[in-house]
């Protein structure tokens with residue numbers, strides 16, 4: 001599997017998440033306030049909720065349903081009720097293309 005075009009960089013809004021689906025994998029793509037693009041699994045590990053419908057705060061994406069905030073760098077929830085991490089995907093920027101390989105997740109650290 002190779003990285004695929006997820007969306008256009010110019011379509012991303014700072015401090016907002018966008019849901020994309022690549023090969024059946026739902027991914028939340030976030031342009032943070034530092035201009036860095038992140039990609040984490042879009043489905044909250046506490047319930048079947050799209051994290052992209054939640055709130056970006058610094059380097060976290062907060063689930064709107066019950067408030068667990070997931071690190072955009074590690075995928076780990078920083079507070080309950082979620083306690084399992086979501087996957088984190090490598091992002092490559094090529095011109096205006098945001099490229100993500102949905103088959104490759106980064107090791108949480």
Ligand code: FES
Nearest residue numbers: 044046047063066
């Ligand atoms: S469904 Fe996300 S915190 Fe409960």
